[in-house]
Amino acid sequence: MSVSNVPFLDLITPHVELEQELTNVFHHALHTAGFVGGPAVENFEKAFASFCTTRYAVGVGSGTDAVRFALMASGVCAGDVVVTVPNTFIATTAAISQSGALPEFVDVDERTYNMNPMKLQEYLERKCTIDDAGRLMSRRSARPVTAIVPVHLFGQMADMDPILELAERFNLIVVEDACQAHGAQYFSRKQNHWCTAGTMGRAAAFSFYPGKNLGACGEGGAVTTNDEAVALKARMLRDHGQARKYYHDVEAYNGRLDAIQAGLLEVKLRFLAEWNQLRQQAAAGYGDLLDSQIGVVLPYQPMNSKPVYHLYVVRVADRDGLQKHLAQAGIGTGIHYPIPLHLQKAYAGLGWKAGDFPVTERAADTILSLPMFPQITREQQERVTDSILQFLLLKPELAIA
């Protein structure tokens, strides 16, 4: 990395800082041949459950596995409809499909980019009917709607109180996609306390992909839950349907977290709270530097939300122009995500069209993720914001704020 460049993400520094402790994990695994399962996985699961304040955490092979196992263990069946949002990573909907269910979408909130509870209500009241057996049926697909997957996008929790209220009213399972939100908090007025991501649904899914707030040195994920039966089922699903070796209650998957990743994750987990705080400080830093700058819409942080800024996403009219300008200045950026899921080629057969989810579509054209990682310096942030201001001065007519 050259001194003058600002990377989108620095995955090297935190690992170099912890090199000795991380190397010890490899050493221990090599000398005990503990590669899959065993105490390293159990210890990490206990530590991660404690971090999330849930009773159980089940280590799995990836965040995608975690979403799939969380859905299946919570009671979603083949043929069901699971409602989620179109502006998420495709793993959310891929996992829904892999569970045998069909994803359907509701649009997001213009300011938080998370599931809009009013759109969810409209979907449940107007786009569904109750059949003779009393089941809530999607008019679109004539299948029973059984679950909702709110995604805590960019590290900010979805507005869970109204979502949970609707879930209760319509008897739906809630599975949180918390893959970007390790440690994020939401003040529940209903429960009258701050709730951590992963504690509010029947189950939740976390990813430990290297770039996530807590990342493995490879692949990993976890299902969290307070429900013992859901935890047991998730354990069976990740391990070929066996609770006892070679006694298979169901045919399932190889979706285990390996012991080396668990050991590495346990070391890194000790720094997660501090890293999340540094991300929040960096977000506040961007806020100061870009505050009241006409032409840039900053991330919206409601009073009842403590996001962990997995990503720092701004909006500008000429997003592609700004991204190019920043790239020329040696500044890395990302777009999360450029094509809404309902318009992806993978879902072309499902009959959605441009205009179906306008808030998501507008966001996709104007959002830009700025460099965000715990070790980013004030000087690096100033380089980013100076470059943005320079670009906006060149193009005042494009202001949208």
Ligand SMILES: *Cc1c(COP(=O)(O)O)cnc(C)c1O
């Ligand atoms: C990363 C991510 C996933 C999938 O996690 P993997 O570990 O990459 O399988 C799922 N949902 C969201 C929102 C994600 O960001």
